Amino acid sequence: MNNNKQLRIIFFTGKGGVGKTSSAAATAIRCADIGLRTVVMSTDPAHSLSDSLGVPLSAQVQNVLPNLDAVEIDPYVELNENWGVIRDFVASLLMQLGADKTIAAELASIPGMAELFSLLRLRDFYGKSTYDVVVVDMAPTGESLRLLSLPEVLAWLLKITRTIEKYILAPVLRPVSKVTPGLNKIVAPEHVVSVWDRSLDRLKDIREILDKKALTSARLVMNPEKMVIAESQRALTYLSLYGMHVDAAIVNKVIPDDAKEGFMDEWYESQQRYLATIENDFSPMPIFRVPLFKSEITGIERLRELGKQLYGERNPADLFYDERPISIRQDEDGSTLRLKLPFAPTDKIELSRLGAVLTLSVGTRTREIVLPDSLAGLTPKEAVMVNGYLEIKFEKPMAHVEA
DSSP: OOTTSOEEEEEEEOSTTSSHHHHHHHHHHHHHHTTOOEEEEEOOTTOOHHHHHTSOOOSSOEEEETTEEEEEOOHHHHHHHHHHHHHHHHHHHHHHTTOOHHHHHHHTSOTTHHHHHHTTHHHHHHHHTOOSEEEEEOOOHHHHGGGGTHHHHHHHHHHHHHHHIIIIIHHHHHHHHTTSTTGGGGSOOHHHHHHHHHHHHHHHHHHHIIIIIEEEEEEEEEOSSHHHHHHHHHHHHHHHHTTOEEEEEEEEEEOOGGGOSGGGHHHHHHHHHHHHHHHHHHTTSOEEEEEOOSSOOOSHHHHHHHHHHHHTTSOTTSOOOOSOSEEEEEETTEEEEEEEOTTOOSSOEEEEEETTEEEEEETTEEEEEEOOHHHHTSEEEEEEEETTEEEEEEEOOOOOOOO
């Protein structure tokens, strides 16, 4: 790849069983077929990519088609290589403080870490300049969303703890620990420090690649079903807040008009209602519909057919939508949720809330927004349209004062 050309990275995420892996594989094949040097990688521990392609895969990159390579990352191997000795040290420290051995091991393992370190392979793909496109088949939504913020958060955490260890604990305690029994167990050994520094550098690299050095976006894969749509709404909120462009929604297994009679009739009518919900809740982002195929989509040729159905004559590596539809601004007395709503009427805006779900009515349209944790404890007060964005003001609830 030309070093002056930005690497294109496309993440595919969605609830389990919605066709996420098939969509990722079909996109990769389509990219390769139009001449883009492409690699598709799976960070999902379940590893269904090889089943989808019909080709045995491993942790080593291997060629599948002209212009197409594939790899299934073993997240636990990556975790042990980049975090294992740190995890063992933290667990040992917790045990010194009185924690049970099993509990200490669990506390030292941050959820999502295995999949996070799988993303370090992106450093290799970027550094070698071998590819034009990297397609990433992520773990199901719940496990994968926080991966996109973890590099920054974890790098910050490692930096703080490493600074404390380097400039405070080590100079004072390390010399004494050599002659004081037990003290060495709370001072990180040199090999742990080395892995600590290396992991920090690698995470900083990944965050920089995702933020600046690559053209990165996520695509939400879903079916027209209530629970799946709710999961995708939550995904859109968090991906947007983490700074990730979501450039398309892919709706799989849509029952075609000529199959609605008989047994499929009620399913067809139900899907039509949910398709309307999807169009309402995910616009103005492009929404690609894929019809329900007559048989299972596995193997190169079937995936190639899916790719053509999905993208038609469009370049699958294009950035289809480059705005962040949801963002949060922190104010002195609360927060403001900004929601992209082009052409929305400004005279009739109503808000209601049930738990973490905010229901927004603008004119005749209703939209449900899954609130992030940072807004869950605040109260929505007012909503106004500003330059195509609906700005919803959230305030801290009044403190209860007893008489």
